[in-house]
Amino acid sequence: MIDTLIQVVGAADARLEMSPVDYALLFVYFIFVLGIGIVVRRSVKSSLDFFLSGRSIPAWIAGLAFISANLGAVEILGFAANGAQYGFASVHYYWIGAIPAMVFLGIVMMPFYYGSKIRSVPEYLRRRYNKPTHLVNASSFAVSSVLIAGVNLYSLAIVLVALLGWSLPLAIVVAALLVLVYVVAGGLTGAIYNEVLQFFVIIAGLIPLTIVAVAAAGGPQEVLHRLADYPSYWLHPWSGTAVGGDNPIGDWIGIILGQAFILSFGYWTTNFAEVQRALSARNLSSARRAPIIGAYPKIFIPFIVILPGIVAALIIPDLGTSEDPQMTYTNAIPLLMDTLLPNGVLGVAVTGLVAAFMAGMAANVSSFNAVFTYDIWQTYVKKNRPDHYYLKFGRWITVIGVAIGIGTAFIAASYNNINDYLQTLFSFFQAPVFVTFILGMFWKRMSPWAGFYGMVSGIVAAAGVWVAGATHPDLFRSPFQQAMWMGIAAAVVDLIVSLIVTPLTKPRPISELVGLVKGMEIRDAAADAKPVRWYKQPVVLGGGAITLALAMYIPFTFL
Amino acid sequence: MSDDAPTGYPADAPPMTMRQARMLDLRTYICALFAIFGVTVTIEGFTVDSQELAKAAGVNINLYAGLAMLGLSVVMGVWAVVVPPSLPDPAADAAVSEVG
Structure with missing residues (x-):
């Protein structure tokens, strides 16, 4: 997926017509990103502050950071590409994949993670099993995080190169330094605050894009009318999912068992870059609600990611079929932005894409430094040092992690296929x-x-x-x-x-x-004694999220 | 929250003031960023010309998006004022109703 993106955006001159106003919006965003990092620095006094925000984050912030850490530009461009190629068929990833997994994390698994006061997901394996199990998980996570941070960095850089006309080395270094400053200064809080800010900016860019794209295709009725000419799984995600059917996503066994119950549950409930956001919450109740709060906006993300991809297939005739290297599916959203958005909203949308890549990289870096410091350095190398030693070490390892990321980004610039091999390799461990x-x-x-x-x-x-x-x-x-x-x-x-x-x-x-x-x-006796209002109970909130996600399939059955 | 639960503030650190807590309140930053974005984009919407309108399929998207962002800014600002951030005091934490 990343690989295609690189070939496309890298090879073509997709330069957007950015006005000074658009650049000003991007610049203002960079100022905010750095400013937040510097302001929250004063809240970092211990290693727990640096790696887990001192377990002090309100549930709604942890919840939005939870989905934002994953809503990187790779996912946005990738699912738009899926939309342009397969219609709504890939919506299962959200509605029976991500949503139930996030609810399961909140209701079932969070009490063990948060209640046992573990500081990372690998640490659970060390205390529950043994050091060899821990070491396999911690080291594969640390290595994959830092390398994928490099891949994210490279993807961000080529967007800056292609859309804004920067040179590649300049783009890589500027993007890395921005992330470095706010993660080193603000630690996880710096990363989380910027993820939530990024969440709102990307939404503010994608909703207008979707509205204009649907209008350009002649309105919702016209979009539905024209989709009748496509294979039925474009509108009916369960169509062709019988064993041996034609749905490109797979058969129902693969979708329900493989996609939903194994891959999604594995990713959302054991990937530390995700779980870390919930562990930063201020108490067990908030930590359990965080992924469930995140599930609600996640239900609607397909409508601003997959839908614009579908509309792009309708209104850009050569998309995915032309020889032109710019006309690939992965380029659906940048092409729509270029064709449809006037200056102003265009700046917001570009800022959103850049922000999404930065947040993705920051999520990798901030989970890498925690696992490397706590699970590798403190567990196997330098035990029993005072806490400020690990705080200082964490800041230095962040610098080193970003440096390795920059190196990976430059390697990726020469050997494009390395990204696909890395993704494949890490999927074995996940x-x-x-x-x-x-x-x-x-x-x-x-x-x-x-x-x-x-x-x-x-x-x-x-x-x-x-x-x-x-x-x-x-x-x-x-x-x-x-x-x-x-x-x-x-x-x-x-x-x-x-x-x-x-x-x-x-x-x-x-x-x-x-x-x-x-x-x-x-059990936390003090918290148990305090009555939790019914709408704040994880089971109620979580049941609501799953019901809503499954109900989303209903209109697609009758369309 | 139990007493031994780690918090962002070690016992020997001076307690956080409300002013500091507001500086660390994310809602303030969302409010400020979208005030700037909202005003800028709304102005673009008011000064739209026919060429820009045609590009966006006849929708004055800058106007609507700008006003929506201003709305988000107002919601975050009002929320931050009406429900001030709770100070990270483990004893008080259990008593203060939390945002979210």
């Missing part, structure tokens, strides 16, 4: 983790070595399916379907190995599992 976490939380007997062998064999299984797909290209309908089956294989193998190894190895003593497993949650 896939089996969810099973290991959920077994650990709900099965007291599950032994530390079962955690280790289950996870490692799941990684091998995911890699095996990838190799099968690479050597037999006709095995899967699309990369989506391949990813789903990699997830399913990893989960099933992880489960089986865990069930076999557990009876053969020693369990962890019960006394070490306090706060980490079902039935041994740490």
